[in-house]
Each structure stands twice: as C-alpha cells, then as structure tokens.
Amino acid sequence: MISELTAHIEKFAPLPEGAGDILQTYLERRSYRRKDLLLRAGHICTANYFIIQGCCRTFQVTEKDTELTNHFAIENWWITDYFSLESGKPSAYNIQAIEDTECMVLYRDRQDELFEKLPQLERYFRIISQRALAAALQRVTYIFGNTGEERYDHFRQLFPGFLQRVPQYMLASYLGFTAEFLSRIRAKRG
Known part of the structure; x- marks a missing residue:
C-alpha cells in the first residue's frame, strides 16, 4: 500500500x-x-x-x-x-x-x-x-453558473468512472439537484 x-x-x-x-x-x-x-x-x-x-x-x-x-x-x-x-x-x-x-x-x-x-x-x-x-x-x-444538464455533462466528461460507482441520489446531491431530475437527464441521454 x-x-x-x-x-x-x-x-x-x-x-x-x-x-x-x-x-x-x-x-x-x-x-x-x-x-x-x-x-x-x-x-x-x-x-x-x-x-x-x-x-x-x-x-x-x-x-x-x-x-x-x-x-x-x-x-x-x-x-x-x-x-x-x-x-x-x-x-x-x-x-x-x-x-x-x-x-x-x-x-x-x-x-x-x-x-x-x-x-x-x-x-x-x-x-x-x-x-x-x-x-x-x-x-x-x-x-x-450552469444549468443542471450542463453540470451533469461536465461531471460526466471529467469523471466518467464515478457514474457507475456512485449511487444516483449521491451524484444528484453533489450536482445540486434531485435524483428525479438526474433520472430525467439520463433518460434524455439514452
């Protein structure tokens, strides 16, 4: 270690x-x-x-x-x-x-x-x-200074490894919105 x-x-x-x-x-x-x-x-x-x-x-x-x-x-x-x-x-x-x-x-x-x-x-x-x-x-x-979607896109580009490791409600909280809003963003992205 x-x-x-x-x-x-x-x-x-x-x-x-x-x-x-x-x-x-x-x-x-x-x-x-x-x-x-x-x-x-x-x-x-x-x-x-x-x-x-x-x-x-x-x-x-x-x-x-x-x-x-x-x-x-x-x-x-x-x-x-x-x-x-x-x-x-x-x-x-x-x-x-x-x-x-x-x-x-x-x-x-x-x-x-x-x-x-x-x-x-x-x-x-x-x-x-x-x-x-x-x-x-x-x-x-x-x-x-950014919309929720812009914050999500920026985070996704900088830290793609986090998306599979961090529960959705924690990521949404970190990005400053609700888990439901994050679900809608993800649904739009496919």
Whole structure:
C-alpha cells in the first residue's frame, strides 16, 4: 500500500531513498466496509485519508434530514475535513465509504513530525491542497453558473468512472439537484 502512496507523492515532489519506510511508520492502514463512517458529524476530524482502493464521500445532513454530498474521493485521492482537522473544532460533515475501502491514514498529531523527517511532504500537501481548493471553487462556479444538464455533462466528461460507482441520489446531491431530475437527464441521454 505504501508503494501506491509514494508513487502518487513522487508525481508532485521527489522523495529521498527510504521514504517509504519512513511513511510506513507514520501511516496506518485501515479498511472500511461500505457505508462505514470514517468521520461522524459533531466529532473532531483527526486524520487525512488516502484512498488506496474504494470510494468515499463527504456529506452533511440538513435540518430536513436531506443529505448534501460535498466531495467524492477515489483511488489516489485524499479525503478529510480540513477545517476541523486544522482548527480542532467539531466537523459539520460525515465522511463515508461508498464502497469497501482501503486507506492509508495520516493522523494530525503525527503529521508535523513526519514533515520534519520528510520535508518534501509539505510541498506535496501544499500542491494537493491548492488543487482541492481550485476544484472546490470550480464546483461552486458550475453550481451557480450552469444549468443542471450542463453540470451533469461536465461531471460526466471529467469523471466518467464515478457514474457507475456512485449511487444516483449521491451524484444528484453533489450536482445540486434531485435524483428525479438526474433520472430525467439520463433518460434524455439514452
């Protein structure tokens, strides 16, 4: 599992020899079953999760008990609640495995020590964070600036692998409309 993570890191920041052994001592391998929560709303987020295999989502539950999906993560993606992780305040979000999922977990209380041993990781996480922020801002632009059909088409073009892996109601929630509306869009597309 470390080999997948080190290969991913090296796409953004070269690692010294032996980095995999160092990472191995700071990361924990965790398995989650479909529907398991990695983080429960109201609890403090204590870790970053690197998806080795599987699919997860971040969502919140409204006062009307509607689930609003905010983020998906598949293989070679990280998922966390950065606000809770960095502030130490309770999370407004749940993180849930959509499929059986294997992760490498980096706990916040070990992160700084790891960064001291492998300073290249600070560059790596900066790049990953910048990309996550850019994607979140782009999503907001699409939600408010495009029709539902345009949002669906854009998502389908960028992330075709998600369409078969993510339940329709979660995808509809992420795109900002109802599952019924998504069914109508899909029916038009054939």
